[in-house]
Amino acid sequence: SYxxxxxxxxxVAPGKTxxxxxxxxxxxxxxxxxxxxxxxQAPVLVIYYDSDRPSGIPERFSGSNSGNTATLTISxxxxxxxxxxxxxxxxxxxDHRGVFGTGTKVTVL
Amino acid sequence: ExxxxxxxxxLVQPGGSLRLSCAASGFTFSSYAMSWVRQAPGKxxxxxxxxxxxxxxxxxxxxxxxxxxxxxxxxxNTLYLQMNSLRAEDTAVYYCAKALGYCSSTSSCxxxxxxxxxxxTVSS
Numbered sequence: 001s002y003x004x005x006x007x008x009x010x011x012v013a014p015g016k017t018x019x020x021x022x023x024x025x026x027x028x029x030x031x032x033x034x035x036x037x038x039x040x041q042a043p044v045l046v047i048y049y050d051s052d053r054p055s056g057i058p059e060r061f062s063g064s065n066s067g068n069t070a071t072l073t074i075s076x077x078x079x080x081x082x083x084x085x086x087x088x089x090x091x092x093x094x095d096h097r098g099v100f101g102t103g104t105k106v107t108v109l
Numbered sequence: 110e111x112x113x114x115x116x117x118x119x120l121v122q123p124g125g126s127l128r129l130s131c132a133a134s135g136f137t138f139s140s141y142a143m144s145w146v147r148q149a150p151g152k153x154x155x156x157x158x159x160x161x162x163x164x165x166x167x168x169x170x171x172x173x174x175x176x177x178x179x180x181x182x183x184x185x186n187t188l189y190l191q192m193n194s195l196r197a198e199d200t201a202v203y204y205c206a207k208a209l210g211y212c213s214s215t216s217s218c219x220x221x222x223x224x225x226x227x228x229x230t231v232s233s
Contacts, residue, residue, distance in 0.1 A: 098156030
């Protein structure tokens, strides 16, 4: 089955840039979506189709995808960005299923 | 405004059954695939199952295949998850999510709206 690997944690100072990676075999050939989840809340979509932002999501959130790594970038990090972040793909290969990454806890110092 | 409201969670013994419901509003329910995603306490998100807008196609994670059944009633704008032969490792908050894309053998999908979740605890 398809596996998505994320770093467990990323720490960043306010105003700096956080980069969260999502590794998967030839992930560049798939569409990657990203979710933000704050404690006790449901996930919120922040990036879809690698780099598109839903309405209401700040331009500080951006995404890219190539080769074996997709990346979510948060520019000018704010305290309110502290959360867990998950990447997600739909594996349309032999097993048609959703796959979530292992998740990354972003801590704002 | 899109709203998804899950219900039916609770405490159940190992080997028992439970049916979750998700009442949807604010969009044309039958036009969208829907999915269930769960999150064990302190753990990450795990995709569980998806169903096409018509209900004619369903997909399951290996961990629940043969035990869980996803279904929908488009006349009632409601999504269901029938869970049988429950195990301790099924303990989790279960979210229903509206999908964009077909979640099929040929089309990707992602989840643009989520409910607040319902807690299922499997314990004796």
